[in-house]
Amino acid sequence: MELDDGEANRxxxxxxxxxxxxxxxxxxxxxxxxxxxxxITKTSVLSKRWExxxxxxxxxxxxxxxxxxxxxxxxxxxxxxLQYLRQSLSRREFDHMQKLRIxxxxxxxxxxxxxxxxxxxxxxxxxxxxxLHLRIKNPFNPLxxxxxxxxxxIFSSAFSLVTLILEDSQxxxxxxxxxxxxxxLTLRCVxxxxxxxxxxxxxxxxxxxxxxxxxHGFDTLKVFNPIxxxxxxxxxxxxxxxxxxxxxxxxxRCNGIRRVLRGNPDNDCSEISEFKVSNAxxxxxxxxxxxxxxxLNNETFRSMLSSxxxxxxxxxxxxxxxxxxxxxxxxxxxxxxxxxxxxxxVEFSAPNLKTLVHKGGQxxxxxxxxxxxGFRSLKTLSLVxxxxxxxxxxxxxxxxxxxxxxxxxKSCGMLEHLxxxxxxxxxxxxxxxPSLVDGEIQAPNLVFFQYVGKQAQFSSINVSPDLDAELxxxxxxxxxxxxxxxxxxxxxxxxxxxxxLTIVSNCTEFQEINEEDIEIDFSLDELDLHDCIQQHLxxxxxxxxxxxxxxxxxxxxxxxxxxxxxxLFISFSEELTKAPTALAGFVSQIINYPKASHFAHISFI
Amino acid sequence: xxxxxxxxxxxxxIFEVEQKVIEQSETIKKMIEDGAATGEIPLQVSSKTLAxxxxxxxxxxxxxxxxxxxxxxxxxxKERDEDDDIKEWENKFSDxxxxxxxxxxxxxxxxxYLDLPALLSFLCQLVAxxxxxxxxxxxxxMFNIENDFTPEEEKAITAEHGxxxxx
Numbered sequence: 001m002e003l004d005d006g007e008a009n010r011x012x013x014x015x016x017x018x019x020x021x022x023x024x025x026x027x028x029x030x031x032x033x034x035x036x037x038x039x040i041t042k043t044s045v046l047s048k049r050w051e052x053x054x055x056x057x058x059x060x061x062x063x064x065x066x067x068x069x070x071x072x073x074x075x076x077x078x079x080x081x082l083q084y085l086r087q088s089l090s091r092r093e094f095d096h097m098q099k100l101r102i103x104x105x106x107x108x109x110x111x112x113x114x115x116x117x118x119x120x121x122x123x124x125x126x127x128x129x130x131x132l133h134l135r136i137k138n139p140f141n142p143l144x145x146x147x148x149x150x151x152x153x154i155f156s157s158a159f160s161l162v163t164l165i166l167e168d169s170q171x172x173x174x175x176x177x178x179x180x181x182x183x184x185l186t187l188r189c190v191x192x193x194x195x196x197x198x199x200x201x202x203x204x205x206x207x208x209x210x211x212x213x214x215x216h217g218f219d220t221l222k223v224f225n226p227i228x229x230x231x232x233x234x235x236x237x238x239x240x241x242x243x244x245x246x247x248x249x250x251x252x253r254c255n256g257i258r259r260v261l262r263g264n265p266d267n268d269c270s271e272i273s274e275f276k277v278s279n280a281x282x283x284x285x286x287x288x289x290x291x292x293x294x295x296l297n298n299e300t301f302r303s304m305l306s307s308x309x310x311x312x313x314x315x316x317x318x319x320x321x322x323x324x325x326x327x328x329x330x331x332x333x334x335x336x337x338x339x340x341x342x343x344x345x346v347e348f349s350a351p352n353l354k355t356l357v358h359k360g361g362q363x364x365x366x367x368x369x370x371x372x373x374g375f376r377s378l379k380t381l382s383l384v385x386x387x388x389x390x391x392x393x394x395x396x397x398x399x400x401x402x403x404x405x406x407x408x409x410k411s412c413g414m415l416e417h418l419x420x421x422x423x424x425x426x427x428x429x430x431x432x433x434p435s436l437v438d439g440e441i442q443a444p445n446l447v448f449f450q451y452v453g454k455q456a457q458f459s460s461i462n463v464s465p466d467l468d469a470e471l472x473x474x475x476x477x478x479x480x481x482x483x484x485x486x487x488x489x490x491x492x493x494x495x496x497x498x499x500x501l502t503i504v505s506n507c508t509e510f511q512e513i514n515e516e517d518i519e520i521d522f523s524l525d526e527l528d529l530h531d532c533i534q535q536h537l538x539x540x541x542x543x544x545x546x547x548x549x550x551x552x553x554x555x556x557x558x559x560x561x562x563x564x565x566x567x568l569f570i571s572f573s574e575e576l577t578k579a580p581t582a583l584a585g586f587v588s589q590i591i592n593y594p595k596a597s598h599f600a601h602i603s604f605i
Numbered sequence: 606x607x608x609x610x611x612x613x614x615x616x617x618x619i620f621e622v623e624q625k626v627i628e629q630s631e632t633i634k635k636m637i638e639d640g641a642a643t644g645e646i647p648l649q650v651s652s653k654t655l656a657x658x659x660x661x662x663x664x665x666x667x668x669x670x671x672x673x674x675x676x677x678x679x680x681x682x683k684e685r686d687e688d689d690d691i692k693e694w695e696n697k698f699s700d701x702x703x704x705x706x707x708x709x710x711x712x713x714x715x716x717x718y719l720d721l722p723a724l725l726s727f728l729c730q731l732v733a734x735x736x737x738x739x740x741x742x743x744x745x746x747m748f749n750i751e752n753d754f755t756p757e758e759e760k761a762i763t764a765e766h767g768x769x770x771x772x
Contacts (some may be wrong), residue, residue, distance in 0.1 A: 019710035020732070020748040027717060027729070034733035041769035045741050045762045048753050066768040080768075087765055 021049045028053050037061050055091060058098035060123075062088070064105040074106045085115050094122050099131040107139040108148040108169075117151045124158050130181075132158070135167035144170055144191045144217070155200075158182075170217070171196045179204040186210075191217040198222040212236055223249075224278075241274035244307075245282040252286055256294035258318065269320055271295040275304040283307045292317035301325055316340050324348060348375075355380040360387075374400040382408040390414050398422065409433060461494045468500045500539075539567050546573040547586045556593055565597040571605035610637070613645040618652035626662045631720035649718060654711040661724050664694055699731050706748065740770075 020028070032040050032053070044054035067080045081104070100123045102116055116136060123129045136148040148169040156176040158164070163184040170191035177199040179185070183206055192200075192215055201210065202224050212221075213234040220241040223231065228246045233239065234255040256270030272294055277283055286308045292315075296304065302325035305311070313334040320341045329350040337346070339360035348356075353375055359382075375381075378401045383389060389412045398404065403424050409415070410431035418430060418439040425443040430436070431452045439458040441449070446463040452472040463469075495501050540558055545551055558568065570590070576583050587604055608624040612633075628634045636646060648655065702709040709728065716724040736744055745752055752759070763770060 016749055017707075018749045018751060019706060021750055023710070023713070024717075027713065030725070031729045031732050031736070034730055035737055038769045039737050039739075041766045042741055043736070043744070044766065045754075045759060046745060046750050046752070050750070051762065070768055070771055084765075084768070 021047065025053060025056065029057055032057055033059065037063065037066070056093050056096045058096045059101075060088075060092055060097050060099065061101045061103075062119075063101070063103045065103070068105050078106055078109070078112070082111055082115060085119065089115070089119055089122070094126050095128065097123050097126065097129050099133075100129055101131075101133040103133070103135040103167075104137045106137060108136050112136070113148060117153075120151055121153045124153050124161070127160050129158075129160055131163040131165075132161055133163075133165040133167075134169070135165075136169045138168050147191060150190075155179075166190050174199075177203050179207070182207050184209045186213070187215050188213040190215050194218045194220050194222070198224075201225050201228070237270060239270070240272060241276075242272070243276045243278075245278040247281055247283070248285050249283055250285050251288045252283075253288075253290040254294060255290075255292045256319075258293045269293045269295040269318070271297075272300055272304075273297070275300050275307070277303075277307040280307075280309075284309055286311060288313040288315075290315040290317070291319050293319060295320040298322050298325065302327070305329075329353070350375070352377045354378060355382075357382040357384070358386055359384040374402065375404075376400075376402055378404055380404075380406040380408075382406075382410075383412055384408075384410040386412050388414065391417050391419065395419060458494050466499050467495075468502075469495055470502045539569075540565065541569045542571070545570050545586075546576050547582065552586075552589070555590055559590075559593045559595045559597075559600065561596055562600070563596045565595075565600040568600060568602045569605060570602070611645045612655065613647045614652040614655045615649050616652050618655075619645065620652075620655060620659060622659060622662075623666075626659065626666045629662050629665060629721060629723070631722075633719065650715045651711065654708070654715045657708060657712050658715055658719065658721070658724070661698070661727075662721070664691075664698075665723065695727075702728075702731065703735065 023031075032043065035043075040054070040057065043050045045051070062081070062085055064077065064081045067077045067084070071077045071080060085102075100120070102119065104112065108116075113136075116134070120132070120134070123132070132154065134150070138147045149172045150166060150169055152172070152174055154161075154164070154166075155171075155174045156178065159180050161179060161182055164179070164182060165184075165186045165188070167188040167190070171193065174196065177196065179200070182204045185200065185204065185207055187197075188211075194217075197212070197215075197218050198221075201207065201222070204225070205227060207225060207228055209230040209232075210223075210228060211232040211234070213232075213236075215236050216238050218236070219238045220243065221233070221236075221239055222243045224243075224245045226247060228249055230251040231246070231249060232251075232253045234253075235257050237257050254272070256272075259268040259270070270293060287310060289308060289311055296319070298321075301321055305325055306327055310331050311329060312331050314329075314332060315336045315338075317336075317338045318340065321343075323343045324346055326347070326349065329348070330352065332350040332353050334355045335348070335350070335353060336357040337359065338357075351374075354377055356375065356378055357380075381397075381401060381404055383394075386409075389409075391414075394412075394415065398407075398420065401422075404422055405424055406427045407420065407422075407425060408427075408429040408431075409418075410429070410433075412433045414435060415433045416435050416437055418433075418436060418441075420428065420440070421442040423444060425446055427448040428441065428443070428446055429450045430439070431450070433453060436453060436456050439451075439456060440460040441458065442460070442462045444462060444464060447466045447468060449463065449467060449469045450472070451458075451470070455473050540562075542551070542555070555568075555570075558565065572583060576586075590602060609621050610624060610627055610633075612620040612622055612627065614620070624637075628637070633646060633648075650658065702712065709731070713725070713728045713732070716728060735747065739747070744750065754762070
């Protein structure tokens with residue numbers, strides 16, 4: 001692209017012009033929207049143009065915390081906040097207002113309520129405000145009757161409101177409740193009655209997302225809404241019953257509360273005792289269900305799950321159930337169960353399940369497919385902290401997974417002999433299973449194997465020639481010493497077919513051979529790796545090289561023996577890099593060593 | 606063979622550009638769809654600014670094309686490298702703009718006119734980052750904003766928003 005010199009000069013000359021103030025309002029406001037409140041407010045003092053931009057800025061925020069940072073006395077802080085609110089109210093242009101947020105730090109009082117109500121009413125009655133976020137702190141005493149009562153105008157006249165977030169405070173008694181444009185509704189720590197919450201949901205014909213967090217005052221949640229897509233309930237401790245008719249609902253999350261009961265070793269959870277739907281189509285769009293810290297009896301759990309004919313993902317976390325109802329989950333693709341309490345058997349009939357994750361859980365739990373069904377589509381199985389997984393139950397579980405591709409096992413305490421026979425398995429991860437002593441892997445298509453734990457045998461390995469194996473021997477008590485050398489030797493022989501073999505031990509990483517550990521206790525001829533090194537080794541990485549005799553011996557050995565060696569990477573230790581003469585000496589020495597491989601390339605890092 | 610379009614800058618310079626590159630601009634895309642774009646597409650943007658706009662569009666275009674062609678193997682590492690490359694390119698691009706604010710604001714107005722939301726957001730963020738955390742005097746100096754308040758007026762406003770001027 002040619003640059004026009006004349007124009008470049010001209011533009012240089014006018015560089016003194018104030019371009020930012022000449023931007024149209026909406027672009028200046030766009031820039032302001034990317035700044036924190038403090039910086040936005042500061043721009044108002046730049047010039048009259050910027051004062052105008054600030055007064056017409058459509059996002060209006062008042063946060064008492066700004067004043068708390070200047071003044072930690074509650075009374076003074078409140079006085080300053082009120083004064084600021086009053087002043088701004090008289091100057092800011094409500095006609096432009098799209099978002100209003102008021103947040104307080106100290107409990108409400110008469111003056112505050114009066115101003116907040118005035119401010120909210122002016123904003124709502126202009127009919128332009130799209131987002132309202134109120135957080136009016138309650139007094140420290142727990143009596144609901146002392147909480148700030150949300151003004152009627154929000155419930156009766158907020159025609160333009162798209163997003164409503166209410167925190168702390170309480171709902172009063174309202175005759176008219178209507179939110180014709182509302183899409184997102186969040187209530188946090190709000191006291192609200194059965195009737196008001198029911199009306200809010202039913203009279204919001206556009207609402208898509210509803211979040212109720214730590215709200216109280218209602219025990220039954222009636223959700224009758226044809227549009228609602230996402231329902232999130234967190235810690236609403238009094239809630240026990242549901243009545244639902246929400247045919248578009250796609251995501252439903254219900255987090256209860258964990259109750260620690262005195263004298264009971266098991267924790268208790270919020271119990272849901274009733275779950276009713278209007279008809280068979282009431283929840284037919286639900287694809288994702290997440291339950292945590294809840295307790296469900298068999299009947300409620302059954303009526304809940306059978307109202308979700310199209311359920312695809314199910315996450316059950318820290319909850320108490322007796323059993324999974326014996327219904328067929330035809331669409332279910334993903335299940336995660338974490339620390340759930342079940343009766344002894346967890347049986348599933350989910351013919352299309354692709355991923356099953358089981359974490360923790362009580363000791364007696366046994367996970368298995370429902371008799372006769374099998375996990376015939378299961379591709380990914382992840383078992384983490386599954387205490388009661390025995391060799392036998394693993395074998396049975398795996399035999400029902402005929403197309404399994406990924407198997408991930410972590411902290412399965414009872415597993416001693418890992419036996420995996422699968423023609424479809426591609427990835428296998430075995431992580432910190434403390435009792436494991438031996439593994440037999442017959443998986444001709446296995447391309448990735450990762451093992452983390454103490455040194456175990458893998459007495460029989462039959463895998464794909466493309467295998468990328470990583471063995472992490474983590475043993476805090478002793479290094480790989482004499483005792484385990486023989487094991488290591490066997491192990492390497494068993495992985496002879498692997499394309500890449502990485503062995504990592506106690507913080508030192510190496511490929512094929514860990515020089516840090518090998519050099520300490522034995523001379524290399526003792527470790528009979530000749531075959532492996534001669535015929536397979538293609539790449540070696542030596543880290544933290546400091547040129548001691550053992551390491552030089554190792555390098556000599558590798559270069560002499562490895563016929564297929566392609567690259568040898570040597571990265572020097574920090575001390576050595578500080579002594580350039582010594583370093584240069586080592587480099588020239590290594591380069592001149594005899595090499596068995598004609599194409600070996602040595603790189604120094 | 607990619608379809609090429611000729612863009613004409615306000616100072617009558619012609620830029621030959623691939624369709625895919627310029628269709629990121631909603632304004633031009635509409636002009637093409639409406640059939641208003643036979644022959645040269647006249648734009649109210651100077652050649653210097655247009656060159657800069659196209660530099661951005663081409664970089665974005667590369668990014669999306671490469672992502673499409675990726676297969677899964679080794680994707681993570683490749684993505685990371687790509688991200689680094691893009692970051693590096695963006696940093697260079699922003700440094701040039703910060704040094705010449707006229708180009709920056711010409712580009713900002715052009716991205717608004719051509720309806721290039723990604724470029725617009727990028728530039729607004731760039732300006733916001735220049736403003737953030739600065740005191741008014743520094744901002745005025747940086748952008749040559751003339752303070753047209755009387756000292757009394759300025760004092761009154763500063764006092765009203767006392768909280769915002771706390772360190």
